[in-house]
Amino acid sequence: MIPFSPPRIDEKNIEAVAEVLRSGWLTTGPKTKLFEKEITSYIGCSSTICLASATAGLELMLRWFGLKEGDEVIVPAYTYSSTGNVVLHCGAKIVFAEAGPDFNVSPESIRSLITERTKAIMSVDLGGFPVDYDEIKSIINDPEIRFLFCPETENQEKLGRIFYLADSAHAFGARYKDEMVGCQADAHCFSFHAVKNLSTAEGGAVCMNLPEPFSNDDLYRSLNISSLHGQTKDALAKMQKGNWRYDIVEPGYKCNMTDIQAALGLVELARYEDETLKRRREIMEMYHDLLKVNTWAELPSIESEIKTSSFHLYMLRIKGISEEQRDQIIQGIFDRDVSVNVHFQPLPLFTAYKERGYDMKSTPEALDLYKREISLPIFYDLSDEQIQTVCQAVVASVESVLN
Numbered sequence: 001m002i003p004f005s006p007p008r009i010d011e012k013n014i015e016a017v018a019e020v021l022r023s024g025w026l027t028t029g030p031k032t033k034l035f036e037k038e039i040t041s042y043i044g045c046s047s048t049i050c051l052a053s054a055t056a057g058l059e060l061m062l063r064w065f066g067l068k069e070g071d072e073v074i075v076p077a078y079t080y081s082s083t084g085n086v087v088l089h090c091g092a093k094i095v096f097a098e099a100g101p102d103f104n105v106s107p108e109s110i111r112s113l114i115t116e117r118t119k120a121i122m123s124v125d126l127g128g129f130p131v132d133y134d135e136i137k138s139i140i141n142d143p144e145i146r147f148l149f150c151p152e153t154e155n156q157e158k159l160g161r162i163f164y165l166a167d168s169a170h171a172f173g174a175r176y177k178d179e180m181v182g183c184q185a186d187a188h189c190f191s192f193h194a195v196k197n198l199s200t201a202e203g204g205a206v207c208m209n210l211p212e213p214f215s216n217d218d219l220y221r222s223l224n225i226s227s228l229h230g231q232t233k234d235a236l237a238k239m240q241k242g243n244w245r246y247d248i249v250e251p252g253y254k255c256n257m258t259d260i261q262a263a264l265g266l267v268e269l270a271r272y273e274d275e276t277l278k279r280r281r282e283i284m285e286m287y288h289d290l291l292k293v294n295t296w297a298e299l300p301s302i303e304s305e306i307k308t309s310s311f312h313l314y315m316l317r318i319k320g321i322s323e324e325q326r327d328q329i330i331q332g333i334f335d336r337d338v339s340v341n342v343h344f345q346p347l348p349l350f351t352a353y354k355e356r357g358y359d360m361k362s363t364p365e366a367l368d369l370y371k372r373e374i375s376l377p378i379f380y381d382l383s384d385e386q387i388q389t390v391c392q393a394v395v396a397s398v399e400s401v402l403n
Protein backbone atom coordinates (compact mmCIF):
# COMPACT_ATOMS: atom_id res chain seq x y z
CA MET A 1 0.00 0.00 0.00
CA ILE A 2 1.38 3.45 -0.88
CA PRO A 3 0.81 5.61 2.21
CA PHE A 4 -0.57 9.15 2.07
CA SER A 5 2.02 11.25 3.89
CA PRO A 6 4.41 9.52 6.30
CA PRO A 7 6.99 11.85 7.92
CA ARG A 8 10.60 11.90 6.78
CA ILE A 9 12.55 10.16 9.53
CA ASP A 10 16.19 9.19 9.23
CA GLU A 11 19.30 8.98 11.41
CA LYS A 12 19.66 12.79 11.46
CA ASN A 13 16.40 13.40 13.30
CA ILE A 14 16.83 10.34 15.47
CA GLU A 15 20.27 11.59 16.53
CA ALA A 16 18.95 15.12 17.15
CA VAL A 17 16.24 13.80 19.48
CA ALA A 18 18.74 11.52 21.23
CA GLU A 19 21.01 14.52 21.81
CA VAL A 20 18.20 16.41 23.56
CA LEU A 21 17.32 13.35 25.64
CA ARG A 22 20.95 13.04 26.72
CA SER A 23 21.21 16.77 27.49
CA GLY A 24 18.88 16.53 30.48
CA TRP A 25 16.71 19.44 29.26
CA LEU A 26 13.54 18.30 27.47
CA THR A 27 11.03 21.14 27.49
CA THR A 28 11.23 24.71 26.14
CA GLY A 29 14.88 25.75 26.20
CA PRO A 30 17.85 26.45 23.95
CA LYS A 31 16.68 24.36 20.97
CA THR A 32 13.27 26.06 20.90
CA LYS A 33 14.85 29.51 21.11
CA LEU A 34 17.23 28.65 18.28
CA PHE A 35 14.42 27.22 16.15
CA GLU A 36 12.44 30.47 16.63
CA LYS A 37 15.43 32.55 15.51
CA GLU A 38 16.03 30.38 12.47
CA ILE A 39 12.37 30.54 11.42
CA THR A 40 12.43 34.35 11.76
CA SER A 41 15.43 34.57 9.49
CA TYR A 42 14.09 32.03 6.97
CA ILE A 43 10.68 33.71 6.71
CA GLY A 44 11.89 37.30 7.09
CA CYS A 45 9.11 38.22 9.57
CA SER A 46 9.63 40.43 12.63
CA SER A 47 9.41 37.79 15.34
CA THR A 48 8.44 34.12 15.83
CA ILE A 49 7.16 32.07 18.72
CA CYS A 50 7.09 28.27 18.57
CA LEU A 51 4.14 26.54 20.21
CA ALA A 52 2.51 23.14 20.65
CA SER A 53 0.44 23.56 17.47
CA ALA A 54 -0.76 25.99 14.84
CA THR A 55 -4.18 25.84 16.48
CA ALA A 56 -2.72 27.12 19.74
CA GLY A 57 -1.15 30.01 17.83
CA LEU A 58 -4.43 30.93 16.13
CA GLU A 59 -6.29 30.94 19.42
CA LEU A 60 -3.61 32.88 21.31
CA MET A 61 -3.66 35.56 18.61
CA LEU A 62 -7.45 35.89 18.59
CA ARG A 63 -7.43 36.14 22.40
CA TRP A 64 -4.61 38.68 22.30
CA PHE A 65 -6.79 40.81 20.01
CA GLY A 66 -9.59 40.58 22.58
CA LEU A 67 -12.15 38.55 20.63
CA LYS A 68 -15.36 37.99 22.57
CA GLU A 69 -19.05 37.24 22.25
CA GLY A 70 -20.79 39.48 19.72
CA ASP A 71 -17.68 39.86 17.54
CA GLU A 72 -17.58 38.41 14.03
CA VAL A 73 -14.65 36.71 12.34
CA ILE A 74 -14.65 35.96 8.60
CA VAL A 75 -13.39 32.42 8.03
CA PRO A 76 -13.22 30.42 4.77
CA ALA A 77 -15.88 27.68 4.64
CA TYR A 78 -13.26 25.57 2.88
CA THR A 79 -10.77 24.77 5.63
CA TYR A 80 -9.88 22.43 8.46
CA SER A 81 -11.84 22.54 11.73
CA SER A 82 -9.00 24.26 13.56
CA THR A 83 -9.58 27.59 11.76
CA GLY A 84 -13.22 27.73 12.86
CA ASN A 85 -12.98 26.07 16.26
CA VAL A 86 -10.65 28.73 17.69
CA VAL A 87 -13.20 31.44 16.87
CA LEU A 88 -15.90 29.51 18.69
CA HIS A 89 -13.58 28.97 21.68
CA CYS A 90 -13.42 32.75 22.04
CA GLY A 91 -17.22 32.97 22.00
CA ALA A 92 -17.21 34.97 18.75
CA LYS A 93 -19.33 34.31 15.68
CA ILE A 94 -17.93 32.77 12.49
CA VAL A 95 -19.07 34.27 9.21
CA PHE A 96 -18.20 31.83 6.44
CA ALA A 97 -16.67 33.14 3.22
CA GLU A 98 -16.92 31.51 -0.19
CA ALA A 99 -14.06 29.77 -2.01
CA GLY A 100 -12.54 30.80 -5.35
CA PRO A 101 -11.53 28.43 -8.15
CA ASP A 102 -8.10 27.67 -6.58
CA PHE A 103 -9.79 26.54 -3.29
CA ASN A 104 -8.63 29.71 -1.52
CA VAL A 105 -11.04 32.21 -0.03
CA SER A 106 -12.50 34.73 -2.47
CA PRO A 107 -11.57 38.35 -1.60
CA GLU A 108 -14.89 39.58 -3.05
CA SER A 109 -16.76 37.26 -0.71
CA ILE A 110 -14.76 38.62 2.24
CA ARG A 111 -15.64 42.20 1.27
CA SER A 112 -19.34 41.42 1.05
CA LEU A 113 -19.40 39.94 4.57
CA ILE A 114 -17.75 42.77 6.53
CA THR A 115 -19.96 44.53 9.09
CA GLU A 116 -19.30 46.87 12.01
CA ARG A 117 -18.96 43.74 14.15
CA THR A 118 -16.10 42.24 12.07
CA LYS A 119 -12.98 42.11 14.24
CA ALA A 120 -10.79 39.70 12.30
CA ILE A 121 -10.34 38.03 8.94
CA MET A 122 -8.69 34.65 8.62
CA SER A 123 -7.44 33.20 5.34
CA VAL A 124 -5.98 29.76 4.60
CA ASP A 125 -3.29 29.01 1.99
CA LEU A 126 -4.92 25.76 0.94
CA GLY A 127 -2.54 22.99 0.07
CA GLY A 128 0.28 25.53 0.40
CA PHE A 129 -0.85 27.83 -2.45
CA PRO A 130 -0.88 31.44 -1.17
CA VAL A 131 -4.10 33.43 -0.97
CA ASP A 132 -4.51 36.84 -2.63
CA TYR A 133 -2.77 38.70 0.19
CA ASP A 134 -2.66 42.11 -1.43
CA GLU A 135 -6.33 42.02 -2.37
CA ILE A 136 -7.35 41.00 1.16
CA LYS A 137 -5.12 43.67 2.71
CA SER A 138 -6.48 46.35 0.42
CA ILE A 139 -10.02 45.46 1.52
CA ILE A 140 -8.98 45.72 5.19
CA ASN A 141 -7.28 49.06 4.54
CA ASP A 142 -10.07 50.52 2.41
CA PRO A 143 -11.04 53.78 4.19
CA GLU A 144 -14.74 52.84 4.14
CA ILE A 145 -14.01 49.49 5.78
CA ARG A 146 -11.67 51.10 8.33
CA PHE A 147 -14.44 53.55 9.15
CA LEU A 148 -16.79 50.64 9.98
CA PHE A 149 -14.35 49.12 12.50
CA CYS A 150 -15.42 49.58 16.14
CA PRO A 151 -12.44 49.09 18.48
CA GLU A 152 -13.28 47.85 21.97
CA THR A 153 -9.93 46.87 23.49
CA GLU A 154 -6.53 48.56 23.77
CA ASN A 155 -5.02 46.42 21.00
CA GLN A 156 -8.02 47.00 18.73
CA GLU A 157 -7.73 50.74 19.36
CA LYS A 158 -4.02 50.63 18.58
CA LEU A 159 -4.49 48.69 15.32
CA GLY A 160 -7.49 50.78 14.25
CA ARG A 161 -8.69 48.24 11.70
CA ILE A 162 -9.69 44.60 11.19
CA PHE A 163 -7.00 42.17 12.39
CA TYR A 164 -5.60 39.94 9.62
CA LEU A 165 -4.72 36.49 10.96
CA ALA A 166 -3.41 34.06 8.33
CA ASP A 167 -3.85 30.35 8.88
CA SER A 168 -0.73 29.39 6.92
CA ALA A 169 -0.67 25.89 8.43
CA HIS A 170 0.11 24.40 5.00
CA ALA A 171 2.27 27.14 3.56
CA PHE A 172 5.68 26.99 5.25
CA GLY A 173 8.15 27.81 2.46
CA ALA A 174 5.56 29.19 0.03
CA ARG A 175 6.27 32.49 -1.75
CA TYR A 176 4.11 35.49 -2.49
CA LYS A 177 5.60 38.12 -4.80
CA ASP A 178 9.20 38.49 -3.61
CA GLU A 179 8.60 37.40 -0.05
CA MET A 180 8.09 34.24 1.90
CA VAL A 181 4.54 33.57 3.07
CA GLY A 182 4.67 34.68 6.70
CA CYS A 183 5.38 38.36 6.00
CA GLN A 184 2.02 39.50 4.62
CA ALA A 185 -0.64 39.35 7.35
CA ASP A 186 -0.48 40.74 10.91
CA ALA A 187 0.33 37.20 12.05
CA HIS A 188 0.72 33.84 10.31
CA CYS A 189 0.35 30.46 12.01
CA PHE A 190 2.32 27.54 10.57
CA SER A 191 1.80 23.90 11.49
CA PHE A 192 4.54 21.35 12.09
CA HIS A 193 2.10 18.49 12.66
CA ALA A 194 3.26 15.00 11.67
CA VAL A 195 1.67 15.17 8.21
CA LYS A 196 3.07 18.59 7.35
CA ASN A 197 6.04 19.31 5.04
CA LEU A 198 8.20 20.16 8.04
CA SER A 199 7.28 18.10 11.05
CA THR A 200 8.11 18.31 14.74
CA ALA A 201 5.55 15.53 15.46
CA GLU A 202 3.15 18.16 16.83
CA GLY A 203 4.03 21.82 16.79
CA GLY A 204 3.48 25.20 15.25
CA ALA A 205 4.80 28.72 15.02
CA VAL A 206 3.36 32.21 14.93
CA CYS A 207 5.23 34.65 12.71
CA MET A 208 4.40 38.23 13.67
CA ASN A 209 4.35 41.39 11.57
CA LEU A 210 2.27 43.85 13.51
CA PRO A 211 2.67 47.44 12.34
CA GLU A 212 3.86 50.28 14.57
CA PRO A 213 3.15 51.34 17.26
CA PHE A 214 3.16 47.62 18.20
CA SER A 215 6.45 46.00 19.08
CA ASN A 216 6.63 42.43 17.80
CA ASP A 217 9.31 41.71 20.41
CA ASP A 218 6.91 42.78 23.15
CA LEU A 219 4.21 40.64 21.56
CA TYR A 220 6.66 37.71 21.54
CA ARG A 221 7.27 38.17 25.28
CA SER A 222 3.57 38.43 25.98
CA LEU A 223 2.79 35.28 23.94
CA ASN A 224 5.48 33.41 25.87
CA ILE A 225 3.65 34.31 29.05
CA SER A 226 0.18 33.46 27.66
CA SER A 227 1.43 30.09 26.39
CA LEU A 228 2.84 29.12 29.79
CA HIS A 229 0.12 29.62 32.40
CA GLY A 230 0.66 33.39 32.51
CA GLN A 231 3.96 32.71 34.30
CA THR A 232 6.56 35.48 34.23
CA LYS A 233 9.46 33.00 33.98
CA ASP A 234 9.76 29.82 31.98
CA ALA A 235 11.00 26.56 33.47
CA LEU A 236 14.59 27.15 32.31
CA ALA A 237 14.73 30.64 33.86
CA LYS A 238 13.23 29.37 37.12
CA MET A 239 15.98 26.73 37.34
CA GLN A 240 18.74 29.35 37.46
CA LYS A 241 20.38 29.82 40.84
CA GLY A 242 18.12 31.62 43.32
CA ASN A 243 15.62 32.47 40.61
CA TRP A 244 12.69 30.43 41.89
CA ARG A 245 10.12 33.15 42.54
CA TYR A 246 7.72 34.04 39.74
CA ASP A 247 4.33 35.65 39.28
CA ILE A 248 1.21 34.62 37.36
CA VAL A 249 0.06 37.73 35.55
CA GLU A 250 -2.88 36.20 33.70
CA PRO A 251 -4.72 32.85 33.69
CA GLY A 252 -2.68 31.67 30.70
CA TYR A 253 -2.70 28.53 28.57
CA LYS A 254 -0.22 25.65 28.35
CA CYS A 255 0.92 25.24 24.78
CA ASN A 256 4.70 25.78 24.67
CA MET A 257 6.98 23.82 22.33
CA THR A 258 9.46 21.31 23.78
CA ASP A 259 13.15 21.12 22.90
CA ILE A 260 12.56 17.59 21.58
CA GLN A 261 10.17 19.01 19.00
CA ALA A 262 12.47 21.93 18.20
CA ALA A 263 15.39 19.54 17.65
CA LEU A 264 13.36 17.78 14.95
CA GLY A 265 12.43 21.15 13.49
CA LEU A 266 16.03 22.34 13.31
CA VAL A 267 17.10 19.25 11.35
CA GLU A 268 14.18 19.65 8.95
CA LEU A 269 14.66 23.39 8.49
CA ALA A 270 18.33 22.94 7.55
CA ARG A 271 17.34 20.70 4.63
CA TYR A 272 13.98 22.22 3.85
CA GLU A 273 14.73 24.30 0.75
CA ASP A 274 17.31 22.10 -0.94
CA GLU A 275 15.77 18.73 -0.21
CA THR A 276 12.16 18.83 1.02
CA LEU A 277 10.71 21.61 -1.14
CA LYS A 278 12.78 20.57 -4.15
CA ARG A 279 11.50 16.99 -4.01
CA ARG A 280 7.89 18.02 -3.31
CA ARG A 281 7.98 20.29 -6.36
CA GLU A 282 9.32 17.43 -8.50
CA ILE A 283 6.55 15.13 -7.27
CA MET A 284 3.82 17.67 -8.06
CA GLU A 285 5.30 18.42 -11.48
CA MET A 286 5.38 14.72 -12.22
CA TYR A 287 1.73 14.37 -11.20
CA HIS A 288 0.92 17.31 -13.48
CA ASP A 289 2.76 15.71 -16.41
CA LEU A 290 1.19 12.31 -15.96
CA LEU A 291 -2.37 13.53 -15.39
CA LYS A 292 -2.72 16.49 -17.74
CA VAL A 293 -3.56 14.32 -20.77
CA ASN A 294 -6.86 13.32 -19.14
CA THR A 295 -9.72 15.65 -20.07
CA TRP A 296 -11.48 14.90 -16.76
CA ALA A 297 -8.51 16.06 -14.65
CA GLU A 298 -8.52 19.53 -13.11
CA LEU A 299 -5.01 20.04 -11.79
CA PRO A 300 -4.25 22.13 -8.68
CA SER A 301 -2.46 25.49 -8.88
CA ILE A 302 1.11 25.26 -7.71
CA GLU A 303 2.68 28.31 -9.31
CA SER A 304 1.68 31.60 -10.89
CA GLU A 305 3.58 34.76 -11.79
CA ILE A 306 3.36 35.99 -8.21
CA LYS A 307 2.84 32.84 -6.15
CA THR A 308 4.74 29.64 -5.48
CA SER A 309 3.22 26.85 -3.44
CA SER A 310 4.90 25.06 -0.57
CA PHE A 311 3.75 21.90 -2.39
CA HIS A 312 1.91 20.58 0.63
CA LEU A 313 -1.19 18.91 -0.85
CA TYR A 314 -1.87 17.74 -4.39
CA MET A 315 -5.57 18.62 -4.54
CA LEU A 316 -6.84 17.01 -7.73
CA ARG A 317 -10.40 17.60 -8.95
CA ILE A 318 -12.38 15.47 -11.37
CA LYS A 319 -14.58 17.49 -13.72
CA GLY A 320 -18.34 17.09 -13.63
CA ILE A 321 -18.62 14.26 -11.09
CA SER A 322 -21.04 13.89 -8.18
CA GLU A 323 -19.99 13.31 -4.58
CA GLU A 324 -21.06 9.65 -4.87
CA GLN A 325 -18.84 9.18 -7.93
CA ARG A 326 -15.94 10.83 -6.11
CA ASP A 327 -16.40 8.41 -3.23
CA GLN A 328 -16.49 5.45 -5.64
CA ILE A 329 -13.30 6.69 -7.32
CA ILE A 330 -11.58 6.94 -3.92
CA GLN A 331 -12.65 3.39 -3.10
CA GLY A 332 -11.25 2.21 -6.44
CA ILE A 333 -7.92 3.92 -5.75
CA PHE A 334 -7.69 2.31 -2.29
CA ASP A 335 -8.56 -1.06 -3.87
CA ARG A 336 -5.48 -0.53 -6.04
CA ASP A 337 -3.32 -0.12 -2.91
CA VAL A 338 -2.90 3.63 -2.98
CA SER A 339 -3.95 5.86 -0.07
CA VAL A 340 -5.72 9.08 -0.92
CA ASN A 341 -7.60 11.64 1.13
CA VAL A 342 -10.08 14.51 0.87
CA HIS A 343 -9.10 18.06 1.81
CA PHE A 344 -11.43 19.32 3.16
CA GLN A 345 -15.01 18.72 4.19
CA PRO A 346 -16.18 22.35 4.42
CA LEU A 347 -16.94 23.26 8.02
CA PRO A 348 -20.70 23.89 7.65
CA LEU A 349 -21.09 20.18 6.76
CA PHE A 350 -20.06 19.09 10.27
CA THR A 351 -22.47 18.39 13.13
CA ALA A 352 -20.91 20.91 15.52
CA TYR A 353 -21.37 23.65 12.93
CA LYS A 354 -24.83 22.55 11.79
CA GLU A 355 -25.90 22.66 15.44
CA ARG A 356 -24.82 26.30 15.48
CA GLY A 357 -27.06 27.12 12.53
CA TYR A 358 -24.52 26.96 9.67
CA ASP A 359 -25.28 25.29 6.34
CA MET A 360 -23.68 25.09 2.91
CA LYS A 361 -26.28 27.21 1.11
CA SER A 362 -24.24 30.39 1.33
CA THR A 363 -21.04 28.78 -0.02
CA PRO A 364 -22.04 26.62 -3.03
CA GLU A 365 -18.60 26.92 -4.67
CA ALA A 366 -16.95 25.41 -1.60
CA LEU A 367 -19.42 22.53 -1.74
CA ASP A 368 -18.69 21.91 -5.42
CA LEU A 369 -14.92 21.92 -4.80
CA TYR A 370 -15.29 19.43 -1.97
CA LYS A 371 -17.49 17.03 -3.93
CA ARG A 372 -14.92 16.67 -6.70
CA GLU A 373 -11.69 16.70 -4.69
CA ILE A 374 -9.19 13.87 -4.16
CA SER A 375 -5.76 14.53 -2.57
CA LEU A 376 -2.97 12.31 -3.87
CA PRO A 377 -0.09 10.99 -1.75
CA ILE A 378 2.86 13.30 -1.32
CA PHE A 379 5.85 12.81 0.93
CA TYR A 380 9.62 13.18 0.68
CA ASP A 381 10.37 9.49 0.13
CA LEU A 382 7.68 8.91 -2.53
CA SER A 383 9.60 7.41 -5.47
CA ASP A 384 9.11 8.15 -9.17
CA GLU A 385 7.91 4.59 -9.61
CA GLN A 386 5.30 5.05 -6.87
CA ILE A 387 4.13 8.29 -8.52
CA GLN A 388 3.50 6.28 -11.71
CA THR A 389 1.59 3.67 -9.69
CA VAL A 390 -0.55 6.38 -8.05
CA CYS A 391 -1.42 7.89 -11.43
CA GLN A 392 -2.24 4.51 -12.94
CA ALA A 393 -4.55 3.78 -9.99
CA VAL A 394 -6.26 7.18 -10.31
CA VAL A 395 -6.75 6.87 -14.08
CA ALA A 396 -8.05 3.29 -13.87
CA SER A 397 -10.43 4.14 -11.07
CA VAL A 398 -11.80 7.32 -12.64
CA GLU A 399 -12.29 5.60 -15.96
CA SER A 400 -14.07 2.63 -14.42
CA VAL A 401 -16.50 4.98 -12.61
CA LEU A 402 -17.04 7.36 -15.54
CA ASN A 403 -17.51 4.68 -18.24
Ligand SMILES: Cc1ncc(COP(=O)(O)O)c(C=O)c1O
Pocket residue numbers: 052053054055056079080082083124167169170190191192193203204
Ligand atom coordinates in the same frame (compact mmCIF):
# COMPACT_ATOMS: atom_id res chain seq x y z
C1 LIG B 1 -5.81 24.57 7.41
C2 LIG B 1 -5.29 24.10 8.74
N1 LIG B 1 -5.25 24.96 9.77
C3 LIG B 1 -4.78 24.60 10.97
C4 LIG B 1 -4.35 23.33 11.21
C5 LIG B 1 -3.93 22.96 12.58
O1 LIG B 1 -2.60 22.62 12.71
P1 LIG B 1 -2.10 21.98 14.09
O2 LIG B 1 -2.42 20.53 14.03
O3 LIG B 1 -0.64 22.25 14.11
O4 LIG B 1 -2.82 22.68 15.16
C6 LIG B 1 -4.37 22.38 10.18
C7 LIG B 1 -3.91 21.02 10.43
O5 LIG B 1 -3.96 20.14 9.63
C8 LIG B 1 -4.87 22.77 8.92
O6 LIG B 1 -4.96 21.90 7.91
